[in-house]
Amino acid sequence: MEELELKTKVLKRMFVIVLLFSSALLAAGIGAMADEPSRVVIVPFKMNTDRDLSFLKEGIVDMLTSRLSLDDEVIVVGREDTDSVLKEVSMPFxxxxxxxxxxxLQADYVLFGSLTILGNSVSLDGKMVDVHQKRPTLNFFKQGKEIDDVIPQIGLFATEIKEKVFGSPVAAGPQVPKGPEHRDVYAHPETLLAVESIDQEGASSAKAVPEAVPELAETSGPAPSEITSAGFWKSQDFKVxxxxxxxxxxxxxxxTEVVFIGDRRVCVHRFENQxxxxxxxxxxKRHRSLIGVDVADVNGNGRAEIFVTSVHTSGERLNSYVLEWDGHGLEPISQxxxxxxxxxxxxxxGRVLLGQKRSMDRPFLPGVYPFTWRNGEYAPEGALTLPKGVNIFGxxxxxLMNNGQQMTxxxxxxxHVCIFNPSGQQEWKSGKCYGGSMNYVESWSKNVDTPRRHYLSQxxxxxxxxxxxxQDIVVPSNKGSLGRLFARLRWFSSGHMACLSWKAxxxxxxxxxxxxxxxxxxxxxxxFDNDGRDEVVAAHVAKRGTIISSAMSSIIGYELTQPSQALK
Incomplete structure (x- = not known):
């Protein structure tokens, strides 16, 4: 259901973007003839939903503000000033x-509206009010059958505003992905996820990558084979x-045991009777926010340790830990x-344990270090030589090319999947995106109240x-019409696993x-099922959950040796 929220967020953002962008152009068109720039008040949109969308509500105002502001032609009234006046206002607005x-607020225009999600329907409703009543109120209303259908409608929405307010095309704004034509029935927006565009920093001691590196499309050839249901297994659903x-x-x-993590818990399962x-x-523990889990027998005692990467809920420091089986359960051996x-x-x-540090203002400090077990503790060795921008994740x-050279x-x-030679120079880059993670860390800069979010690579x-x-490369591939478009909003609607092989x-x-x-x-x-054959085992999040509904995840296993035609 959080998918709904996120899609809702996307809807609102896109809706407001179009509205305000059009408004900006409107204000710009009229304000150009005036001595003073036009002032626009943005009222937080009302959320008519069955879930908490406060984050989206804030994000919409931020996005509208950035899209509407137009140098000296359009000024968006400050948020504090707007909020102070709205506190004295009775509702409904x-x-x-x-x-x-x-x-x-001495403004020329006031923009307000609502987003409604009821059952299988999603609708956007907005009004642009001329404070001086020189123009009639502009009303906007859009519906969509699916969340992905609603996004393209925003483009039409922008065109409508452009024509009605300005009578001419607006300046080029952000491109809205085009989707299927509008249909009368709405699809449940329960395919939304909060998504933010990738923002990573990493350590490096190798040569910088040249600026002009060709971005090559994947090698052409037969369409990839698809693993069929004969080699497919799904676990029961977990409310996490x-x-x-x-x-x-x-x-x-x-x-083999299966270890998975939620936001705060580590769970260990074993495959028995399907x-x-x-x-x-x-x-x-409440003070933990888990972002990664790995398993390896680094201390060599025959029992693999569980390495849990955890961020303190303050977001300012790491508080990772290591668990090991003591015969009765798992106990921390490092905290x-x-x-x-x-x-x-x-x-x-085989399996190599790596570590990397961070600071408050930098999510990744220089140096990715292999760890060994020495004198009863995990000890870092010399840092790896990695290409610039590569951190411990991803x-x-x-x-890869069977030429005796170790590539990164x-x-x-x-x-994008990138291939670097031993000197750290990029030799190839995929034309399409793979990966796509919802896990992130934050960093703080001086004199900035809002932390910067950095999404981690798969x-x-x-x-x-x-x-x-x-050697072949196995990666997930998550996608969505707005998957990586925004810095503080990330959403993926579908995903699959893919195997890539070097074909010069x-x-x-x-x-x-x-x-x-x-x-x-x-x-x-x-x-994972102890049948003597390896599988690709994926953690699949079907629903992120809301205040009134549970999250839903499952584990999907793909048998790699069955059927034989799945691999070519």
Whole structure:
């Protein structure tokens, strides 16, 4: 249901963007003839929904303000001034009250409206009121059958404002993705997720990537094979937003356990009788916000440790920890660690534990360090040499081209798959986006009240999955019409797993899984069902939940050796 919220957020934002952008142009068109710039008051939109959309409500005002402001031609009245007047206003808000508010704030126009989500319908309603009554009130109303249908309608909405207010095309604004034509029935907007555009920083000691690097499309060829239902398994639903997943032999019985995390809890399950059976769960301390989980037997005692990357709920520091099985349950063997943890699989080396630090104003400090077990504790070794901009999340190492050179495969800020040579120079970049994560960290800058959000990259697995002697790249691919468009709003409506193989001069997709509604938050590769064959195991978030409804996630397993035609 949070998907609904997020889509609602997207709707509102886009709706308001169009409204205000049109308003801005309106104000600009009229204000150009006046001595003073036009002043516009933006009233927070009313939310007629069954969930808490306060975040969206704030975001809409921020976006409208930025879109409406136009140098010396249009001025948006400050938020504090607007709020101080609105506190004295009785509801419901109408045109008469709008003019009174506009007069108090010495404004020329007042923009207000509402977003309604009821059952399977979504509607946007807005009004642009001329305080001086020189023009009739402009009314706007848009509906959509699906959330993805509503977004394109905003483009039509902008055109309508442009024509009615200005009588001519407005200046070029943000492009709105085009979607299917409007239909009479609405689709339930329960496919929305808060999404923010990628913003990552990383450590590097290698040469900087040249500015002009060709962006090559994936190598052309046959369409990727799709893993069929014969090799597909789905767990029971869990009422949690899964944020990470890992596989490993936790208790030393030579069988694989499944570990996943929610926002605060670590859960360990084992595959038995076609179901996941819980064998342990922690107490979910309130001061923790979990953003990653990994499993590896670094201390070599036959029981894999669980490395949990956690951010203190203040958002200012890391408080990661490590759990290990003691015969009865999992106990912490390291706590309050100021490290991001990530385990990567390196061909011929196996699982390698990595760590990286942060500061209050920098999400990633220079240096990604391999860890070993020394003198009864985890000890960092010398930092890896990585390309500029690559941090601990979203990279792997391998001889991808079978030429004896270890390449770095990593996501860039826009979720493109990039290949770097040993010197740190980028040699290839995908033309489309893969990955796409909802997990993020924040950083604070001086004299800035709002923290900057940095979305983390998805992990990258390297395996020879088709047995041709060459390493393949396995990545998730989450998408949505506004998936990575905004800095503080991220939304993915569907996702699948994909396998990429090097086919000179670039990577080509050789298989992919069926599309899932929602998104894939994390994944792992291993024998999770203990049948002697590895599977791709994905954490699938179908619903993010709301105040009145539960989140819903499940674990999806894809058998890689069945059917045989799935791999080519």
């Amino acid at each position: 109408n045109e008469k009250i709008a003019r009174a508010v506009g007069t108090r 937003i899964m944020k990470g997943i890992a596989l490993g032999d936790i208790d030393g019985d030579s069988k 179901r996941l059976v819980k064998i342990w769960e922690d107490d979910g 309050g660690d100021s490290w991001y943890y990530r385990v990567i699989e390196v061909p011929d080396l 990279f792997s190492l391998c001889d 495969i990593a996501f860039d800020r826009g979720d 992990r990258i697995y390297i395996r020879d999955l088709d047995g041709d002697g060459k 001069p670039g990577l080509a997709a050789i298989w992919q899984t069926p599309e899932l509604s929602g998104y894939i938050s994390d994944y792992a590769i291993g024998d």
